[in-house]
Amino acid sequence: MQRIIKKEQLSELVYRYRVEAPRIAKMRKAGQFVIVRATTEGERIPLTIANANADEGWIEIIFQVAGKSTTILSILVEGDNIIDLAGPLGRPTHIENFGKCLCIGGGVGAAPLYPIVSALAAAGNEITTILAARTANLILLEKEMGALAKRLIVSTDDGSKGVQGFAVDSVKKLLAAGKNFDFSVIIGPAMMMKVTSAATVAAGIKTMVSLNPIMIDGTGMCGGCRVTVGKETKFACVDGPEFDAAKIDWDEMMRRLNGYRAFERTAVEKHNCIVTGRPA
Amino acid sequence: MTPTPQTPSRAGRTPMKEQDPKVRAGNFDEVPLGYSADEAAAEAKRCLRCKKPLCMEGCPVSVKIPEFVGLVADGKFSEAALKIKETNSLPAICGRVCPQETQCEMKCILGKKGSPVAIGNLERFAADWEMARGSFAMPPLKPRNGKKVGVVGSGPAGLTTAGELVKEGFDVTIFEAFHEAGGVLVYGIPEFRLPKEIVKKEISYLEKLGVKLERNFIVGRTATVDGLLSEEGFSAIFIGAGAGLPAFLHIPGENSVGVYSANEYLTRSNLMKAYKEGADTPIIRGRHVITVGGGNVAMDAARTALRLGAETSSIVYRRTEAEMPARAAEIHHAKQEGILFNLLTNPVEVLADDKGFVTGMRCLRMELGAPDESGRRRPVAVKGSEFDMHCDVVIVAIGNSPNPLIRETTPDIAVTRHGTIAASEADGRTSKKSVYAGGDIVTGAATVIQAMGAGRNAAKSIVEDIAK
Numbered sequence: 001m002q003r004i005i006k007k008e009q010l011s012e013l014v015y016r017y018r019v020e021a022p023r024i025a026k027m028r029k030a031g032q033f034v035i036v037r038a039t040t041e042g043e044r045i046p047l048t049i050a051n052a053n054a055d056e057g058w059i060e061i062i063f064q065v066a067g068k069s070t071t072i073l074s075i076l077v078e079g080d081n082i083i084d085l086a087g088p089l090g091r092p093t094h095i096e097n098f099g100k101c102l103c104i105g106g107g108v109g110a111a112p113l114y115p116i117v118s119a120l121a122a123a124g125n126e127i128t129t130i131l132a133a134r135t136a137n138l139i140l141l142e143k144e145m146g147a148l149a150k151r152l153i154v155s156t157d158d159g160s161k162g163v164q165g166f167a168v169d170s171v172k173k174l175l176a177a178g179k180n181f182d183f184s185v186i187i188g189p190a191m192m193m194k195v196t197s198a199a200t201v202a203a204g205i206k207t208m209v210s211l212n213p214i215m216i217d218g219t220g221m222c223g224g225c226r227v228t229v230g231k232e233t234k235f236a237c238v239d240g241p242e243f244d245a246a247k248i249d250w251d252e253m254m255r256r257l258n259g260y261r262a263f264e265r266t267a268v269e270k271h272n273c274i275v276t277g278r279p280a
Numbered sequence: 281m282t283p284t285p286q287t288p289s290r291a292g293r294t295p296m297k298e299q300d301p302k303v304r305a306g307n308f309d310e311v312p313l314g315y316s317a318d319e320a321a322a323e324a325k326r327c328l329r330c331k332k333p334l335c336m337e338g339c340p341v342s343v344k345i346p347e348f349v350g351l352v353a354d355g356k357f358s359e360a361a362l363k364i365k366e367t368n369s370l371p372a373i374c375g376r377v378c379p380q381e382t383q384c385e386m387k388c389i390l391g392k393k394g395s396p397v398a399i400g401n402l403e404r405f406a407a408d409w410e411m412a413r414g415s416f417a418m419p420p421l422k423p424r425n426g427k428k429v430g431v432v433g434s435g436p437a438g439l440t441t442a443g444e445l446v447k448e449g450f451d452v453t454i455f456e457a458f459h460e461a462g463g464v465l466v467y468g469i470p471e472f473r474l475p476k477e478i479v480k481k482e483i484s485y486l487e488k489l490g491v492k493l494e495r496n497f498i499v500g501r502t503a504t505v506d507g508l509l510s511e512e513g514f515s516a517i518f519i520g521a522g523a524g525l526p527a528f529l530h531i532p533g534e535n536s537v538g539v540y541s542a543n544e545y546l547t548r549s550n551l552m553k554a555y556k557e558g559a560d561t562p563i564i565r566g567r568h569v570i571t572v573g574g575g576n577v578a579m580d581a582a583r584t585a586l587r588l589g590a591e592t593s594s595i596v597y598r599r600t601e602a603e604m605p606a607r608a609a610e611i612h613h614a615k616q617e618g619i620l621f622n623l624l625t626n627p628v629e630v631l632a633d634d635k636g637f638v639t640g641m642r643c644l645r646m647e648l649g650a651p652d653e654s655g656r657r658r659p660v661a662v663k664g665s666e667f668d669m670h671c672d673v674v675i676v677a678i679g680n681s682p683n684p685l686i687r688e689t690t691p692d693i694a695v696t697r698h699g700t701i702a703a704s705e706a707d708g709r710t711s712k713k714s715v716y717a718g719g720d721i722v723t724g725a726a727t728v729i730q731a732m733g734a735g736r737n738a739a740k741s742i743v744e745d746i747a748k
Binding site: 023024027035037039041042043044068069083084085086087088089216217219220221222223224226227228233235238252255256258259260263 | 535544
């Protein structure tokens with residue numbers, strides 16, 4: 001049982017929890033994740049560690065309400081316990097001084113991106129960050145990211161904040177303006193990672209992405225999170241979650257992500273029914 | 281003929297009543313229903329009380345079989361349970377999932393001419409009797425010696441080691457990666473073969489003896505073996521982390537939606553309770569389910585699929601029934617329930633629609649050739665025999681490879697070329713001082729009782745090495 005010491009709502013559907021977890025805070029490195037369960041019957045959901053403080057013994061998780069499990073998680077308040085929190089899991093990000101780094105966060109993907117950008121900045125890299133989202137109130141961690149970056153670009157699909165367009169449009173503009181990069185890391189929705197990494201890879205930039213497939217145990221036991229990387233089957237939980245974007249079979253990965261859509265819809269409808277007392 | 285307590289029959293074994301196959305294929309309740317007190321006593325009276333009991337030699341944890349069977353025959357059921365618990369901390373589990381037919385019962389003299397004493401059934405009966413009483417008698421506990429031992433994994437190996445060491449006076453902590461303790465006993469073996477309530481009770485018994493349990497604790501990640509030894513005051517670590525990563529077939533289409541490893545399928549159903557209506561964790565309830573493999577895990581998966589509502593649940597196995605590693609009783613139960621067996625059949629491709637959902641499996645017919653290194657005849661494809669089977673869920677149950685987490689974070693521990701931890705089965709010692717290992721992480725996938733035997737042997741070594 002892990003106590004929530006601070007709860008913030010970052011946007012309509014996005015929350016940041018600071019949770020007591022001294023062991024995880026001490027052991028975690030950038031790029032790693034935890035498995036969270038909010039109720040005794042709940043699903044095990046993987047969430048990237050967004051921040052941590054080993055001295056004070058806490059970690060932060062940021063999540064977007066997307067289904068029943070995240071809805072239940074979002075109802076908890078400060079002082080409540082998260083009944084199950086296990087980690088840190090996955091391989092840490094490989095950090096070195098690459099030179100110029102292009103870091104791109106799509107929507108809530110900014111959360112897992114933040115500790116990686118922190119580590120890259122600490123290693124002496126020059127950081128350019130693009131924060132992209134559908135609309136203005138889904139842009140996360142603008143201030144925190146701004147403090148780490150030499151250049152910060154905000155873009156929204158609807159133009160309600162920053163430049164109008166997708167993340168990939170900003171990438172193309174940077175490249176067209178003659179900017180070059182030695183390394184890129186992209187985290188966001190699968191489609192966003194696919195099209196954005198296509199642009200960076202085409203420009204010859206070594207690009208890593210952090211995948212968030214469906215997982216059960218997070219320790220390699222079930223193989224539910226398998227993805228094809230360079231024609232080999234890899235488990236995102238133990239071999240990843242970060243992989244070379246150029247080698248991922250994106251279409252297969254997205255088909256697997258959509259495998260439980262129908263179940264998720266039914267679960268949310270049933271849950272809303274219970275919460276609101278009205279049929280969905 | 282059912283023998284009565286007055287006229288014990290040496291030849292006729294007392295059958296255990298079972299749920300009707302047609303009924304049980306639609307529920308998750310346990311299949312065998314257990315002995316009544318009369319049935320148990322009658323069966324126990326068949327025992328010849330051999331002077332040199334061969335049955336005990338067949339038991340990896342040396343249960344005092346003739347003594348406990350004698351106590352059952354005398355109607356002293358709780359005493360019988362305690363007698364088993366002298367060497368086996370988990371009798372209600374062993375009575376259900378041990379392959380007695382290849383161990384104790386295979387050695388029973390009665391088996392030479394008729395059928396052996398139903399030792400497993402009697403073990404189960406005695407353990408259940410004791411459990412039903414609700415009051416656990418405490419075995420003798422040695423005075424606390426103040427030494428801390430960490431146990432990695434709460435499966436059969438870890439639970440056994442913990443149980444033995446707590447009785448010896450150690451301060452024992454089990455580290456479990458999942459949110460629930462029990463390892464394969466809770467995520468792998470289905471409810472209808474091993475009710476989870478039983479596992480819970482066996483574990484709470486260990487907790488009553490003083491064993492501590494840390495759930496959500498992944499050794500290698502949450503803390504390392506070296507960290508536990510050097511910074512947290514543990515005198516010894518036992519690694520019983522289990523079989524680990526599921527093997528796949530590496531055929532086209534295997535990552536389609538609806539292809540599960542048996543680990544994932546069973547974990548969703550058993551641990552995450554996806555079999556219950558309204559569970560948060562989903563599982564694809566296929567109409568036509570194919571399970572690839574011939575072991576106990578394959579039988580568990582195929583029988584689970586049937587209970588989840590499949591119209592057909594089929595086993596696909598590339599050799600014949602004779603080569604199947606599953607227990608005869610499991611194959612028998614599966615057949616009774618209507619599982620279809622497609623033998624000498626080898627999958628070559630999983631077929632899927634344009635959204636990536638499974639629609640079928642392409643297979644080849646096989647025939648048996650010369651024996652391979654396992655001693656079993658090698659299956660060889662029949663030319664031009666390709667055919668398609670219709671299905672919407674495929675479960676791959678062809679074994680596991682060891683989880684790399686511990687070896688990767690414990691660089692100075694010796695591993696075999698298969699990636700298992702190198703440890704002596706006789707004493708559980710590894711190449712690393714103060715570190716012991718046993719169960720599937722050492723042997724590769726094996727049985728519950730073998731893992732328990734390894735746990736017991738490692739506990740003995742820890743007592744020898746550390747207690748002084």
